[in-house]
Amino acid sequence: MLGQLSSELKISAEASQVWEIISTLKLAKLVVEEIPDVVTKFDVVEGDGGVGTVLKLYLSPDGPGFSSYSEKFTKVDHEKLVKETEVVEGGVLDIGFTKYLIRFEVIDKGEGSCIWKSTIEYEMKEEFAANASLVSIKPLESIMETVEKWLTNHKA
Structure with missing residues (x-):
């Protein structure tokens, strides 16, 4: 069985500013600091934030019913502004999923905004x-x- 869900958000920030956060380990740090009810902490198992990086993410006890999972960065395309991660251990893989991929895409809209x-x-x-x-x-x-709120509050 295959499935897909997606969502878009217009952000009043340069695409490069959004990409600077989501293409690196800054995203995991920001999530832990700002929304610990999603991810309470993370460990870098391998890598430096580029392709091949593996993170172990620890979830809130009020979360989806599993306490942690590991994900691997499988694509970090700095030209197309696309990042993909796949769950490689635990989490949804323990309840019958054989693949679980998250893709982030940043689409430059010019004039200080992006999708x-x-x-x-x-x-x-x-x-x-x-x-x-x-x-x-x-x-x-x-x-x-x-991320949108953080960028708004930290504009130079």
């Missing part, structure tokens, strides 16, 4: 199809809104 598009793509075993209802774009929307 941040977040997409979740997943595959799962048919016998676990009921768990597809657990997939939610809401945490990514919270992250996008948090």
